Amino acid sequence: MLLLCSVGLLRKISFSLEWQFCGLGTLALRELETRHPDLTWYTTGQYEPAQGFYERYRHSSHSPWTDEQHPCPHF
Ligand SMILES: [Zn+2]
Incomplete structure (x- = not known):
């Protein structure tokens, strides 16, 4: 039986x-969240140019930050 951790x-x-x-x-991240609504999409520290994007994106998304490069052992 395959157990899914629901971590993206x-x-x-x-x-x-x-x-x-x-x-x-x-648009791309919205599509990802729409296609996989059962997954929680964690966001790591991003490249500096993307950090502002993620700050804005997360105003309308529940995608949590994580300091871990591997929020689940399956990564
Ligand atoms: Zn996992």
């Missing part, structure tokens, strides 16, 4: 400069 990890995601600030990142 958003780790070091980046878009090239020409694709930033156009809503694509938010």
Whole structure:
């Protein structure tokens, strides 16, 4: 029997400069959360350019921060 931990990890995601600030990142993460509503998507410390994005994104998402690079042993 497969036991699912329900932990997802958003780790070091980046878009090239020409694709930033156009809503694509938010759209992509929304789609991920919509497709996998049973998972909790943890966010690690991101690359500095993405930190502002995640701060804004989390205003409308429950994706929690984690200091752990491996919030679940399966990573
Ligand atoms: Zn796991």
